[in-house]
Amino acid sequence: DIVMTQSPDSLAVSLGERATINCKSSQSVLYSSNNKNYLAWYQQKPGQPPKLLIYWASTRESGVPDRFSGSGSGTDFTLTISSLQAEDVAVYYCQHYYSTQYSFGQGTKLEIK
Amino acid sequence: EVQLVESGGGLVQPGGSLRLSCAASGFTFSSFEMIWVRQAPGKGLEWISYISSSGSSINYANSVKGRFTISRDNAKSSLYLQMNSLRAEDTAVYYCARDHIAPGIGWFAPWGQGTLVTVSS
Numbered sequence: 001d002i003v004m005t006q007s008p009d010s011l012a013v014s015l016g017e018r019a020t021i022n023c024k025s026s027q028s029v030l031y032s033s034n035n036k037n038y039l040a041w042y043q044q045k046p047g048q049p050p051k052l053l054i055y056w057a058s059t060r061e062s063g064v065p066d067r068f069s070g071s072g073s074g075t076d077f078t079l080t081i082s083s084l085q086a087e088d089v090a091v092y093y094c095q096h097y098y099s100t101q102y103s104f105g106q107g108t109k110l111e112i113k
Numbered sequence: 114e115v116q117l118v119e120s121g122g123g124l125v126q127p128g129g130s131l132r133l134s135c136a137a138s139g140f141t142f143s144s145f146e147m148i149w150v151r152q153a154p155g156k157g158l159e160w161i162s163y164i165s166s167s168g169s170s171i172n173y174a175n176s177v178k179g180r181f182t183i184s185r186d187n188a189k190s191s192l193y194l195q196m197n198s199l200r201a202e203d204t205a206v207y208y209c210a211r212d213h214i215a216p217g218i219g220w221f222a223p224w225g226q227g228t229l230v231t232v233s234s
Contacts, residue, residue, distance in 0.1 A: 050210075095158075104160060
């Protein structure tokens with residue numbers, strides 16, 4: 001089974017500053033047949049279900065602000081918020097879909113400094 | 114409007130059973146793959162089960178394999194999770210979620226609001 005590990009566990013960033021969250025998979029989630037990374041990112045605010053932000057490691061879901069971006073390939077991935085807004089306070093999760101034995105990272109809690 | 118509504122949660126004693134339901138509306142349920150994900154109080158997301166659109170392919174996390182059974186009734190646009198031999202560590206909010214596209218790839222949206230299962234004597 002693929003294990004997803006995020007870092008850091010928590011992060012405090014000033015409003016307007018950049019926030020960076022990392023996700024590492026225990027094996028590559030890059031499919032050589034289509035050169036796509038089978039990696040998604042979600043945002044979860046308190047009392048709400050998760051919301052899809054990014055898939056294919058870097059494709060923003062419709063309606064997601066362009067301050068959110070994803071990058072990386074193989075086993076190492078990054079979610080970047082270019083200019084932190086108050087409404088971005090949440091827990092962020094990565095998820096692989098390389099197989100239907102899915103798994104999530106443990107989450108990164110993002111707060112305002 | 115695409116909607117998923119979970120039900121069936123509640124308080125159950127250790128060793129007991131519970132059946133969760135997820136009612137889908139606003140889309141062609143039979144075309145989409147579905148999953149169950151749980152979240153223990155104050156903890157992260159844990160994927161626990163997957164079912165293909167036809168129901169012919171199923172997967173479970175090791176933590177629930179042999180105790181939980183996922184199923185679906187496409188005629189009723191409903192997803193189910195039969196939970197047996199429940200343990201205290203199964204206490205969590207249980208979410209159902211739909212694959213975002215059909216045929217599915219594996220990223221999930223939307224999600225239901227969740228139903229709380231509490232296992233305690």
